[in-house]
Amino acid sequence: MKVEQISIFLENKPGGLSSVTRALSDAKINIRALSLADTSDFGILRLIVDDVATAKEVLNDQGFAVGKTHVVAVEVPDRPGGLNSILELLTGKGINVEYMYAFVERSGENAVIIFRFDSTDEAIEALQQNGFKVLKGEQVYGL
């Protein structure tokens, strides 16, 4: 039920982001979802791609520091209070969200939110028990 995310260290300088997208484009890798967190000096680019192993390899070849992390993808009903119901559940369980980002499925019916939790397995269990739809890795890579 976990999704593999790659993350890349980027200095804040012109062309940094495009050198990543170029390397992925050349390797015909599709980016499914992304988020960029940044400080004044550096950024961390987080990506869900359709081929994690190849993506890591081509980025390492370009000299980037690349990390792999397990995140959780949850389908959220596209209505008021959709996200709130998830967060309340997790707060009640004492599970912390390190970061999150959202994207919309192709059909446009539901939003998908990518979460990084401090305790991933517990979070998945709680979400499933309470009827939330946790997506499998393959579902997300092939969205």
Next chain:
Amino acid sequence: MIYNEEFETLPREAIEALQLKRLQQVVGRVYHTVGFYRKAFDSAGVTPDDIRSLDDLKRLPFTCKQDLRDNYPFGLFSVPMSSIVRLHASSGTTGKPTVVGYTQRDVETWATLMARSFVSAGLNKNDIIHNAYGYGLFTGGLGAHYGAEKLGASVIPMSGGSTKKQIMLLQDFGPTAICCTPSYLLFLAEAGKEMGVDMKSLRLRVGILGAEPWSGRMREQIERELDITALDIYGLSEIMGPGVAMECIEGRNGLHINEDHFIVETIDSATGEVLPCGTPGELVFTTLTKEAFPLIRYRTKDISRLMPQVCKCGRTFARMERISGRSDDMLIIRGVNVFPSQIESVLLGIDGLEPHYLLIVDRDGSLDTLEVQVEVSEKIFSDEIRELQNMEKRITKDIKDYLGVTAKVKLVEPNTLERIEGKAQRVLDKRNI
């Protein structure tokens, strides 16, 4: 094993007697053959006859790098050019290089001292020595080369550069020893790993590393990544080249100075005062046997400490501690003395950090600023901003704790700081003072 046992194990009194005899000879010779020394001795009011004991050495004036530049190119040679068989020159990053000359006998002496160095690294004629010091005007390449041949070992005259070929020959020729700068050996280890080579499985047993200051932690990293023993060698072209002093594999605690050929003193850089043996200070060398280019009390700007105790290897020559820095590398940041090697040591004390760093010193108004750029390796990279910021804070704190200066730490992408194939450039001083 000791290469020249009769000299390298002389009792202290015998070393000093030999030094005095040779000192008197060389002082007399330079006074009569080199105009610069005659003038310098005359204005200091000292003549060769005044040198009656080793203690009288301090009556002689210092020689410094600027004196070499002022007498460019051959003004300090004490023999005619017909007796000179070799010239070398320093890199000369600012202005003209400094030029040194050798007679046939000087080249022989140098080879002998390098052979001693190889033997103190545990090598003999059965070894294959991969020499990655640059061949050319730099003394490293030819110095190590002649020493290896003198010993009877097989030398691979590889020189610097051509990284892929270096790695190929390290695998195919199976050298048991390598000579280069420590930063270059780490660069090779990294390059080899990237090529998919298991650098630990090479036949390499020992590294004879020098020509730049390095830290004990860098030594540990080299030893770990290549599974070798890393030893420190010291020399500078003005004095002779590599082989002036060398660490022994038995003691691994300080470098034995070839005291039958050189006298070393430590002085206070600011006042020029001679310090008691054992106090850290700037090393000052006097050559005792060099014919072409003798130097009297040459200020090296290298900071070290002397250890006169007899070593467990049996050599009686005094040892100098690993160079902790150069007085001209020393940065004064808001009044605090900082050596790049100290920062390196702090960085290597943090798990996962690589010794690839750049210090940028600047001035904001009247205040000095120090920025330390450190490469992010995958070992310390995290997908969480907070973790990376904690790493920055940790480095800042460690630098503050150990050195007493506040640094701004900036994480940079891997492989972006310059890897020079030779001496690493670690400092960018933008202050215009």
